[in-house]
Amino acid sequence: MDIINRKYRDLEFYIDEFKQAKPFPHIILDNFLDESFFQNLVVENINLNKKEGSSFNTDIETNKWTSKNVELSENISRIVDTLYTSKFIGELAKLSGIKDLFSTNSGNTALANYHEMYESGFLGTHVDHSSEPDTGLPHVLNIILYLTKNWNVSWGGSTVLANKNGRQIEKTIDFIPNRAVIFLHTPFTFHGVSKIKNNLLKRSTIYVDYYSKNKNPYSHLSLNFKNVWFKHPTTFILPNFKDYFLKKNREYLKKMFKHKIKSILY
Ligand SMILES: [Fe+2]
Incomplete structure (x- = not known):
């Protein structure tokens, strides 16, 4: 915890802000890491x-690379390890009110903790994987930490939060270096990254996700959408509905369709 800004070592002060945020619970913590x-x-x-890891380049996941199974640098590991400590997870449990919160053992193996995006990079609105890779338990929270120094907000690369069907962007969180965003993850918390207009710097972020042993983890929250959990893969919403019918987008269509059915049934 010693590398986290002192004012964020007790997240109890941010509970109301987190719960009341729209379109779904989140908080923005500027100067998240200790300044020095x-x-x-x-x-x-x-x-x-870069020969390893995972690269993405489709209509909806453009110019992105993640560190899956790649050895992280010492400083990046130190940040990730801090976000995995039981002390920090305890703070997140207080913040979110989610019971039996835990972190995965699949950090930077099945799931990547360090992400990069480049010129023209873009990530359409989506919900992440619903379940912890080993246990299948609910994915309930994410933290994203913006790393790139000297990033200019006009270059885009903001995190966007969308409405319950992922079609309408309702909040844009600018990329400010050393800003952390913590947000609730449910089958309806669609989010993405706005298009990057810059060829000078890469957009570097740390991503850590958290899970709950409780299969009804959102029941204490009042949300603008069903507060239920169900299993789904990473599911994207294509900006133009007709694009679902292109052959190259068949996988996106299948996933979107299954998600839609479950969101009605649950
Ligand atoms: Fe995501």
Whole structure:
């Protein structure tokens, strides 16, 4: 916890802000990491082995690379390890009111903790995987930490939060270096990344997700949508509905359709 800004070591103060945020519970924590630690982090030089990891380049996941199964640099590991400590998870449990919160053992193996996006990069609105890879238990929270220093807001790369069907962007969270965003993850908390208009710097972020042993983890929250959990893969919403019928988008169509059926049945 010593690399987290002192004012964020007790998240109890942010409970109301988290619960009342729209379109779904989240908080934005600026200067998340201790200032001197962040200043000494040489983000622009993080150079992991790009031959490995996972690259994405489709209509809806453009110019993106993640660190799946790639050894993380020392500083990145230190941040990720801190976000996995029981102390920090305890703070998240207080913040969200979610019971039996836990982190995965699949960090940076089945799931990637460090992400990069480049010029023209874009991530359409989606919900992540619903379940912890080993146990199948509900995925309930995410933290995204913006790393790239000297990022200009006009270059895009913001996190966007959408309405319950993923079709309408309702909040844009600008990419400010050392800003953390913590948000609830449910089958209806659609989010994405706005298009990047910059070829100078890569957009680097840390991503850590959290799970609950409780299969009804949102029952204490009043949400603008069903507060239920069900199993689904990462499911994207294509901006133009007719694109679902292109052959290359068949997988997106299948996943969207299954998600739609479950969202009616549950
Ligand atoms: Fe996501």
